[in-house]
Amino acid sequence: MVTLEKNHMVSMRDLFGQKLLALSQADTRVLALDGDLANSTKLDKVAENNAKQFLQMGIAEQNMLGVAAGLAAVGFQPWVCSFAAFIVKRALDPIVVSISQPKLNVKMVGAYSGLLNGCTGKTHQGIEDMAIMRSLPNMVVLAPADAVELEKMMDFAYKYEGPVYIRLARDPYPILFDQAEYEFQIGKGVLLREGNDVTIISTGTQTSRSLIAAYLLEQQGISAAVLHMPSVKPIDIEAVVAAARTTGAIVTAEEHNIYGGLGSAVSEVLGEHWPTPMERVGVQDKNTESGSNDALLDKYGLTPVHVANAVLKVMARKRG
Amino acid sequence: MQVTELVKTAREIRRNIIRTVYRAQAGHLGGPLSATDLLTALYFEVMKIDPDNPKDVMRDRFVLSKGHSAIALYCTLAERGYFSKAELETFDKINSRLQAHPDMTVLPGLDMSTGSLGIGISNAVGIALGSKLEGSSFHTYCMVGDGETQEGQVWEAADTAVKYKLDNLTVVLDYNGLQQYGWPGTEGKEREIPVLEPAERWKAFGFHVISIDGHDMLQILRAFREAKGVKGKPTIIIAHTVKGKGVSFMEGQYLWHSRVPTDPELQAALEELAEGVV
Numbered sequence: 001m002v003t004l005e006k007n008h009m010v011s012m013r014d015l016f017g018q019k020l021l022a023l024s025q026a027d028t029r030v031l032a033l034d035g036d037l038a039n040s041t042k043l044d045k046v047a048e049n050n051a052k053q054f055l056q057m058g059i060a061e062q063n064m065l066g067v068a069a070g071l072a073a074v075g076f077q078p079w080v081c082s083f084a085a086f087i088v089k090r091a092l093d094p095i096v097v098s099i100s101q102p103k104l105n106v107k108m109v110g111a112y113s114g115l116l117n118g119c120t121g122k123t124h125q126g127i128e129d130m131a132i133m134r135s136l137p138n139m140v141v142l143a144p145a146d147a148v149e150l151e152k153m154m155d156f157a158y159k160y161e162g163p164v165y166i167r168l169a170r171d172p173y174p175i176l177f178d179q180a181e182y183e184f185q186i187g188k189g190v191l192l193r194e195g196n197d198v199t200i201i202s203t204g205t206q207t208s209r210s211l212i213a214a215y216l217l218e219q220q221g222i223s224a225a226v227l228h229m230p231s232v233k234p235i236d237i238e239a240v241v242a243a244a245r246t247t248g249a250i251v252t253a254e255e256h257n258i259y260g261g262l263g264s265a266v267s268e269v270l271g272e273h274w275p276t277p278m279e280r281v282g283v284q285d286k287n288t289e290s291g292s293n294d295a296l297l298d299k300y301g302l303t304p305v306h307v308a309n310a311v312l313k314v315m316a317r318k319r320g
Numbered sequence: 321m322q323v324t325e326l327v328k329t330a331r332e333i334r335r336n337i338i339r340t341v342y343r344a345q346a347g348h349l350g351g352p353l354s355a356t357d358l359l360t361a362l363y364f365e366v367m368k369i370d371p372d373n374p375k376d377v378m379r380d381r382f383v384l385s386k387g388h389s390a391i392a393l394y395c396t397l398a399e400r401g402y403f404s405k406a407e408l409e410t411f412d413k414i415n416s417r418l419q420a421h422p423d424m425t426v427l428p429g430l431d432m433s434t435g436s437l438g439i440g441i442s443n444a445v446g447i448a449l450g451s452k453l454e455g456s457s458f459h460t461y462c463m464v465g466d467g468e469t470q471e472g473q474v475w476e477a478a479d480t481a482v483k484y485k486l487d488n489l490t491v492v493l494d495y496n497g498l499q500q501y502g503w504p505g506t507e508g509k510e511r512e513i514p515v516l517e518p519a520e521r522w523k524a525f526g527f528h529v530i531s532i533d534g535h536d537m538l539q540i541l542r543a544f545r546e547a548k549g550v551k552g553k554p555t556i557i558i559a560h561t562v563k564g565k566g567v568s569f570m571e572g573q574y575l576w577h578s579r580v581p582t583d584p585e586l587q588a589a590l591e592e593l594a595e596g597v598v
Contacts (some may be wrong), residue, residue, distance in 0.1 A: 063442045063476030073432060093436050098443055102424050102433040220556020
């Protein structure tokens with residue numbers, strides 16, 4: 001196992017490949033299914049070190065998900081990995097009919113989710129995956145903030161009997177969690193920073209940006225809590241309501257369209273349990289384009305400054 | 321089971337299919353009737369199965385890729401003793417285990433949930449691949465409709481089956497030549513499928529191909545035996561069938577894809593089948 005130190009930058013995909021290799025070496029029922037992107041997604045770690053549990057399915061995502069369902073039906077635990085854009089959208093019908101409805105034990109890993117996909121543009125970006133997967137019964141939707149959390153999530157997914165979707169980022173992100181202490185729990189949020197004025201609820205890659213935003217806000221005398229929500233479905237209703245009650249204003253932050261993902265999930269909770277002024281940071285329902293990471297984050301409104309601005313906006317609407 | 325017994329059983333299953341659709345006032349008839357002889361052969365002679373132990377890990381598996389023919393599968397399973405024939409009356413009703421399309425989560429005896437076309441064959445490939453990976457000896461059967469081979473996923477699955485040399489997979493093509501609406505037909509058929517000669521197509525993908533009359537029980541049994549002996553590649557049995565088989569006024573009529581018979585039509589159909597028109 002690699003040792004991950006806090007504040008170091010580690011790519012989730014590297015950790016993903018190593019961890020899946022370890023799981024497959026420990027259990028012959030764990031299989032890796034690739035749609036011809038293993039050297040990008042780092043599923044190649046399994047191909048190179050445990051070839052008999054690596055299955056090349058070719059550039060045919062619909063079939064890949066259907067085959068995974070068949071393998072699960074006879075007791076295997078297939079881990080299907082491709083770009084989030086392809087695994088979720090290209091293969092949606094097989095995911096619904098063969099995996100979600102029969103609740104088969106297939107793990108789906110959407111690598112290269114969100115906007116930052118190495119300048120490949122909108123066809124390869126996955127900014128609808130959480131919305132789509134969240135709408136499927138039986139589907140667990142997870143988005144880790146760093147490689148430590150991903151490893152814990154994979155341990156959870158391995159033990160959990162049923163479909164799980166995990167979205168990964170391509171580029172390195174700072175390690176936020178302590179490897180020895182952190183425990184991932186399905187349906188639980190993690191309060192990373194306390195604050196009195198507002199709570200930023202974030203998921204996935206947007207959590208480290210939200211922490212920077214909170215720091216920027218602190219410089220302006222605003223106390224922002226950061227509640228990381230790795231489990232987008234099921235979501236932590238209690239933590240969301242508690243955040244709304246204690247701070248009276250909510251900003252959500254995700255590298256995803258503002259419709260259907262974390263922002264929607266939090267709105268649903270607040271609407272039903274504790275109506276609260278909120279702002280959603282994410283792609284504002286736009287077609288995106290290719291470009292550098294910084295340019296994309298800036299143009300589509302996902303930088304820490306954008307998160308901080310959303311906080312200022314919601315604060316102005318905060319009641320009382 | 322003797323061939324004559326199988327023929328008799330298929331006739332009884334056809335009668336139940338028609339009665340069930342009539343009772344439910346919903347469901348498909350054309351495709352289920354074209355598939356009946358093949359299903360009868362599979363469940364009463366070919367497959368190693370035990371209705372009293374439907375989850376036996378060593379059992380042969382069956383995936384109905386053309387899921388809208390579920391009613392034929394249910395009537396076959398009931399005839400084979402998986403559940404009581406009385407339960408057929410619940411078909412298509414709320415809370416029933418007999419859903420319009422097969423749901424493996426509620427009915428033991430179903431090896432896969434299907435419904436959306438072109439998907440089940442991938443599931444069957446996964447099951448057969450899993451069997452290979454763990455060194456199991458069970459065989460996987462999958463019935464594909466000819467209309468659903470218009471779906472690209474079928475050919476993705478075909479590629480994979482050949483790539484992984486799945487000689488433990490037998491695909492049966494219910495080649496009845498008609499679909500729900502399709503394209504204006506020729507040569508006496510109202511609406512037919514614009515597919516190329518399927519034997520050539522599947523052969524080009526690398527399958528061992530056997531072409532038979534899908535209503536000739538002897539040919540059906542012989543084909544399944546041949547398929548099981550093939551090594552190094554999957555087999556497809558191209559079963560030439562007739563949509564609506566067994567009821568003269570339904571045969572070859574695309575409108576009977578999912579029509580419910582009227583009272584006189586029900587009587588006429590049951591009479592024809594009672595007389596042994598198979």
